[in-house]
Amino acid sequence: MRLAELSERSGVPIATIKYYLREGLLTPGRQINARTAEYDEDHLRRLRLVRAMIQVGRVPVATVREVLGHVDDDSLPRTIRLGAALWALPQVPEPDEEDEYVRGAHEVADQLLESLGWSNAQALVTISPSYRSLVVAMAALRRLGYDWDPQLLLAYARLMHGAAVLDLDFVETHASEAEKVETAVLGAILVEPMLQALHRLAQEEESARRYGFGDQE
Amino acid sequence: MRLAELSERSGVPIATIKYYLREGLLTPGRQINARTAEYDEDHLRRLRLVRAMIQVGRVPVATVREVLGHVDDDSLPRTIRLGAALWALPQVPEPDEEDEYVRGAHEVADQLLESLGWSNAQALVTISPSYRSLVVAMAALRRLGYDWDPQLLLAYARLMHGAAVLDLDFVETHASEAEKVETAVLGAILVEPMLQALHRLAQEEESARRYGFGDQE
DNA sequence: TTCGTTGGACAGTGCCACTATCCAAGCATC
């Protein structure tokens, strides 16, 4: 198909597709001649993936490029590609290691991983961006004076582990070997907004149950 | 304290504090004279809250203003203020109701709410932004060809309901009546990044357990 | 041949979260 059809079927404006091509998020179409390029179903799928990452997952364009680079890198074994792709994802500001709240958060997080027996996470603790995000969020809450019980954190972590198990079961049963990396990355990027939405809906529901009718007029 | 001290203690640059004042995220200090203003602990706390919402929660400045406006609105009862504040939060692009995937997602989401017995959510379905986010995320996944079992969604929803119960228990036991709205809003804004981080860590851990050592070198 | 269409290059736009500069009033010291 031509650019125009690709645009039509994906709902993405032509100018934007050109931009993604320029940024290297899409591979160029097969050149038919100097003034015509042909795109196929793979391009369409990739374009939809890119759009979903950017619009639903709010991933910056540069990060999408990096993530896709890892997904496509056939020179690496699957687990490594997946890890590298997830690695590229989150962009929380670096925690200030001097800050007392950050240090406190490190301690609590380390204890948490130990309680959970997440030995892999423990080994990667110093470098995993997810771990860093966790510390930043915890430090922010602490700085605001919320001093929660480590048990609470443990309970949250168990819930999210439950979600991770669901994610990976899904990947195993529903994706072909070739698609597993892409599916897993999507799991990290697109399932999260879904979980967030469910979380907020659940808060609204539970709040209405406890304190009365749902308000919001 | 003066602006300079407020800046020092919060770690936020003076110019940025001035910007927040301009944008109405902070109430002006008590004017001592034409050229001096005095700030107190409440300002510091509010500033930290604003920073956490913007940097950890990635909430846009305009949205922070709106959310805080609801939090501070003493003319409304608590549940309504909370609802209104949460209402202002998410900024997913409007789903295109013409799109077949969006319509399909609506159906699945409605069934989900019914299965869960979330009657409050059902009543608000047409307008809740969280519901909209859910539909958008589901439609994006479907468009990419992931056709999951409604049971899976149900399992995710139960997990997130578990998280919501934890949130609200925390609010009940740890916040004074006056602080409940603020605490609950924080629950929505700051706990989410924490959950997300835990989710990704759990994915890394579970993935390492299933497929071998943690890779990423 | 004509004329609308196509893909690529490149410059421009709009938004957003800051950030830098000015300025006059305060205050501290001499």
Place this chain on the structure above:
DNA sequence: GATGCTTGGATAGTGGCACTGTCCAACGAA
């Protein structure tokens, strides 16, 4: 009381990002 640093407020500017608009030469259908 003069000098000079600091302060708060107003205003303009910056840099990043995700597009978007314009131009142009080459196609290609009529």
